Amino acid sequence: MSVALSERVGREWRKPPFIKRAWLRWALLIGAVVYFIAALSSLDVNWSRVYEGLERGWKFVVAFSSPDFSSRAADIKEGMIESAIMSIAATVVGIVLSVPVALGAARNIAPLPIYLICRGIVALSRALNEIIVAILLVAIFGFGPLAGFLTLSFASIGFLAKLLAEDIEDLDRSQAEAVKATGASWSQWINYGIQPQVMPRLIGLSMYRLDINFRESAILGLVGAGGIGATLNTAFDRYEFDTAAAILLIIIAVVMVLEYLSGIIRARVQ
């Protein structure tokens, strides 16, 4: 025993620090504090404006207790249906197109050039925020749900393909190898060796993406790409907080139902 008990007894004990190098620890700590102060001081809050706004904020909170579903019922209905249509169509297209991209973006089955192209598609789709894509597509295709649908499809491809590709990369090699060993062709290999393993996950992810698409479709209307967002935006512009509250409550309810359904579906397929 190299450390004697007598050396330790009577000495103070301290928890060994998380970051062992003292200078790094201090640098990080001081850096964080300095950043925090700089960031907070550049916030520049207009407190009198905030104070004025509190009343309006309270009105909005009150509006939640008495949401107005009726006075703009037709607009809300139309917007919700359009949002639903965009989300469903975009999810279907997203799934169909994401499968080949995912196969291409999985390093263990795709050759390098295809891998790079597919990874590029995934990175581009994920880095561009939906709303920016929507703005560009509205500029190109004009106002309406087509731009929203294309935006959501594009975003779905990146999302699904990335997660699916990761899944394909960590799947069980022995199963896939066993199928290859039977002399199967490439498409048979995918069909028997890969597909059964990733199918449950694909279904779960698709449900999740449908949920996300619906939530996103609520904001696309802000830039003219169709869906409930346009109605919501109008409600805010006119300070009709009770209508806005009604729309938000519907969105929350739909998201909750979708989440519940996707939980059931995922439990059944897995």
Added chain:
Amino acid sequence: MLHLQQLSKTYKTGDKALNDVTLEVPGGQVLALIGPSGAGKSTLIRCINRLVEPTSGNVILDGQNITKLGAHGLRKMRRRMGMIFQEYALVERLTVMENVLSGRLGYVGFWRSYFRKYPQTDVDEAYRLLDRVGLLEMADKRADELSGGQRQRVGIARALIQDPALLLVDEPTASLDPKTSRQIMRLICELCRERDLAAIINIHDVKLAQMFVQRVIGLTKGVVQFDGPPEGLTEEVLTRIYGEEDWKETIEKIEEEDEAET
């Protein structure tokens, strides 16, 4: 010192885990609790420090009725009972020293424990205990870096630093290899002798129990079937506890191994 009076536990599912168990454990006695899985051994131990709330009956330690205590009194009482667990139950992401010192949580205030400012006497005692169980050098290692046997030693040190009168030991060897199991059992029994502690050791390994303890209690379906010295565990008694099985070999083997050991 410890009295269990007509202790019963019925789970919400309707399972009767303990049925009218009455026991008396004098100070300094090490006893083994054997029985098939599901016999209620774990429940019995957990009813004593009320990690499981007994349905009826009394647990009396040093004249105080634990079952009647409020939250504060119970915490104070738990300090008197050190517990050692089957899968060590160390806080994996804390260091060995923090794990040992966590045994003092019942004695120090929240902020003191939060900032790890334990009194020097506690720190010294922690070092002494780590030295005793042979892990002094590991003091600043994280618990998940240790092997199974080493972790159980930390678990023992954590129980002992509480300065308990009684050790509750739940399957201390179930996740260890045979050699380490024996070392751990020996260590526990030695420490009990050194410190004059009473201990209740849950154990499914009958021969290991027979090797180390002074008294054996056999539990089946929540009822005490046997209470006596280890020599009393005859084939007939084991059949009563565990059901029909060929016990000859178990009993003989112990004798052989005992000879080999000595």
Added chain:
Amino acid sequence: MPQILTGDGTKTWMLRDRKSQFTRWGAWMIGTIIFLWCWKQISDATTWFFVWDAPRIAADIGGRAIPPRWSYMEKLWEPLWDTLNIATLGTFFALLMAVPVAFLAARNTTPSALLIRPIALLIIVSTRSINSLIWALLLVAILGPGVFAGMIAIAIRSIGFCAKLLYEAIEEIDTKQVEAITATGASRWQVMAYGIVPQIMPAFAGIAVFRWDINIRESTVLGLVGAGGIGLQLKGSLDTLAWPQVTLILIVIFGTVIISEWISAKVRGAII
């Protein structure tokens, strides 16, 4: 095993029997019909003339957007700093609020499963379901335009997200460690600090970095509704059809997102 009698009377193996075969086809049919109907609605709402014209418009915009106006960069540093602050401070305040909510929502730590847990879950669902851009819209209406509204929007939106992941992590902890700490006579708060917190620390750090990364993306566009950051410049440039500036801003956003993703991957790698 499902079998089928073929025309000449021999039995052949089939993957599925007749009935499940029919339900499968039925499900596919219904799915296809729903999709086609959706597509019809979209197509009806579209002015196809614009769509046929799209390649020309796209080429036109593309022609005007290139080359990007690099000199505009000097006006972007400040909004970029704001964007970073919105995301970072927003994440920070979100975590401050998400931690108590998560503890109230987790089945094993909630003080009352009947009363408090549903409230905590409601907070999680409602903050999570609503996009940060909508929160920003709302907060701009309440607090006035600026970085402050954006920061609060990001913070509110992130509460539900972080709290959900965190409470799932709390529910998955190893209960034996908690039991062991309880058995030493530790108080409720000590059990929390020693038995639970160390176990969820890695999850917490992971969630924080993950959400920060997402928040960087989201805060780049908050300016579109007036909530500060680089999105303000984007909106200004779009409104004045200053396409070369738009290109530059998009490049900057793209770069920021890539860098933040890289940082979050590095930090997560270092933690785990």
